[in-house]
Amino acid sequence: MDNDAGPTAPGPAAGTPKSPSGLxxxxxxxxxxxxxxxxxxxxxxxxxxxxxxxxxxxxxxxxxxxxxxxxxxxxxxxxxxxxxxxxxxxxxxxxxxxxxxxxxxxxxxxxxxxxxxxxxxxxxxxxxxxxxxxxxxRRPRTPREAEDQHHDLRFAELKVDVQGRDVWLGGEPVALTRTEFDLLAALAQRPRMAFSRRQLIDHVWGQTWVGDEHLVDVHIGHLRRKLGDDAAVGRFVRTVRGIGYRMGSGA
Structure with a gap:
């Protein structure tokens, strides 16, 4: 571990204004x-x-x-x-x-x-x-090629609002973490493309990320659970054997 950090101080009290960076x-x-x-x-x-x-x-x-x-x-x-x-x-x-x-x-x-x-x-x-x-x-809130796209993406009863970062299933909102949403958005924006784990890592975690790429599988499993999806069926997220994942049609 690096040891060149400067002096530390207790964290700020809860409820104080944000720093100039807003973070x-x-x-x-x-x-x-x-x-x-x-x-x-x-x-x-x-x-x-x-x-x-x-x-x-x-x-x-x-x-x-x-x-x-x-x-x-x-x-x-x-x-x-x-x-x-x-x-x-x-x-x-x-x-x-x-x-x-x-x-x-x-x-x-x-x-x-x-x-x-x-x-x-x-x-x-x-x-x-x-x-x-x-x-x-630094994650883009939408894939670069879709930054100017404002319409919702629909896959049968699943609706993904990439710009607003909202997801509905059967008219009911689905609460996703930021990472789960970013994965879903990456798949939904290119529904015909089969993404490898590495490609999804690059889209969501960044190209400099190093670690176990099965991290993607864990988040995909969590996403599927929230969407009521079955890995064996892949209504919304399909497993592409030997490659990775792609968007399902919802049928």
Missing amino acids: RALVVEDETSLAGVLGSYLERDGFETTLIHDGLQAVLIARDVDPDVIVLDLGLPTLDGIEVCRQIRTFSDAYVVVLTARSEEVDTLIGLSVGADDYMTKPFSPRELMARIQAML
Whole structure:
């Protein structure tokens, strides 16, 4: 881990105005020295940063702070990171990056299944974490080739409003995380194209992202569950064997 961070200070009180950049970050890490380093890096990048060392407090503070980004350790007192993420996802669509000292794949997949957007395994470089956060924040809200397209995309009873970032299924709104929506939008904008995992990584996480590409499978599974889709049928998201995924017709 890099050790060149400057002095750290407690995070700002909840409810204070946003920084000039308009971005807020919540660091939830019980190792206070690491939390301070991460907070310092985030502040250097223009974030107003709140440091929390307890899982239960993190859920309470997240409601008040309304962060754009949450850096969340899995090993926390009072509530573990998995439960913190699950509860936060009931009221926030902030980007969530999970930190874990356990390298077992199951921990990563469990964390992502409750709505985390990305993960990093300790030890890691804070610079790499910041690069991933900035890549997430730079995600185009629509694919470049569709920036001037304003009509809704329809797949039978599924409607995707790319510009407004809204999804309806059978006339009812569907609550997606930012990452789930970005994946759906990428597929929906090119419904005839079969995307590889790497292509979806490039679209949603950015071309500099490095990690296990099966991250895509986890988010696709979560997206399918919210759409009431069956992987064996693929009404809305089809598996293309040996390649990856493409949009289904909804039939």
